[in-house]
Amino acid sequence: MAATAYDAAMRRALDLAARGPVTGGNPQVGCVLLDASGAVVAEGWHRGAGTPHAEVDALSRVADARGLTAVVTLEPCNHTGRTGPCSEALIAAGVSRVVYAVSDPGHESSGGAERLHEAGIEVVPGVLADEVAAFLHIWLTVAARGRPWVTVKWASTLDGRAAASDGTSQWITGTAARQRVHEQRAASDAILVGSGTVLADDPALTARGDAGELLGHQPLPVVVGERPVPADAALRRHPAGLVETGTRDLGRILAELHERGVGRVYVEGGPTLASAVIAAGLADEYAVYLAPALLGGERLAVGDLGIRTISEARRLTITSVEQLGEDLLVMARPERRS
CATH class of the missing domain: 3.40.430.10 (Dihydrofolate Reductase, subunit A)
Structure with missing residues (x-):
């Protein structure tokens, strides 16, 4: 499926991300789960440090995520902090495809796309990258500058x-x-x-x-x-x-x-x-x-x-x-x- 087919879902994920807090040092992230027809079956967003990440929040709202597509504003994280890695949660849930906008610039948290690919999950990067990067500009700047x-x-x-x-x-x-x-x-x-x-x-x-x-x-x-x-x-x-x-x-x-x-x-x-x-x-x-x-x-x-x-x-x-x-x-x- 062409990346442009996910534009509407990514914009919805961006709307969800905006519900999260700007303080706390964590990025505002939204996630939408789609079925094979492209219909939305679940949504989630990150509500702040120590709470479930957007992907896990969305996954918690479906009984069976096998075969679904996860559309996420930021590349799923690949490290354990206050919560576990979202890449592993998506793999364990059995999603078939992950679509994201912006790569995670963190030294510890990046690598989620590669881990998903290794697990046989299709990865589609860069959907609405400019829009999401503008939304995340402050957080991305903080992550890059330390x-x-x-x-x-x-x-x-x-x-x-x-x-x-x-x-x-x-x-x-x-x-x-x-x-x-x-x-x-x-x-x-x-x-x-x-x-x-x-x-x-x-x-x-x-x-x-x-x-x-x-x-x-x-x-x-x-x-x-x-x-x-x-x-x-x-x-x-x-x-x-x-x-x-x-x-x-x-x-x-x-x-x-x-x-x-x-x-x-x-x-x-x-x-x-x-x-x-x-x-x-x-x-x-x-x-x-x-x-x-x-x-x-x-x-x-x-x-x-x-x-x-x-x-x-x-x-x-x-x-x-x-x-x-x-x-x-x-x-x-x-x-x-x-």
Whole structure:
């Protein structure tokens, strides 16, 4: 059967994948099981770390999977982690064909297609590969780089100021923009903040709803710097716990967070930390909240990046612009260089 015959099933699998959580370090994966006529007999998706993978979830919904075709957004894994290898589950179930979109880039988890082929199962790779790769872009980037995806956030006036000359900064933006920040926190595994910001502002760094209630997922606060967090600081009461790095070595911090299963990091630590992350080339995405106001002065949202001439400017590609009340949220990523 031609690969294009599986396009509709793959799009359905992609819809299912989107139901899974973006946090937790695992990919969002969907699976559809088809019978010989191409009809859908079962569906599944991955609901987060430690839960059955999409293929196993779908297989659990049929009494007999022999002869079925499994259409999966990501190449079935071939390793044992918190759950067993999906390649072996598909082999044991007796499926006759596995169709997938994107190969698994992981050193430990890849190889599922080869294992299936060795077991005599027909393997059809690359169906809607571009669409699925775009959907999995962040996870695939994390897997390839071996470090979390880093979003740098700041709020500033239109002239780029993050605070007035006396240091006051609450509130530059309005309530709608501030609520979106909470939503972005909830979509992150960890929040990076500098020790200076902790000492100066005593932030809570929780993700909260419109009424101030805690949202279902809370990011892990991670404090960058040598100075300890005070015993009575709000971060000591954070529901996700607290990590004090004791260092400013951003590469080491991100590597250790990756080892902990952190896939997405939200940098919310003020100009000093934001500038350090950008200067080190570690920013994968920018979330810039702009308020229709002018402050002037020297308190810029981003400090010195070591740029001395316009040709060295860090060019960005704007991915979206959204109006939130009177404010704007500009999402951007580093411009790809050919």
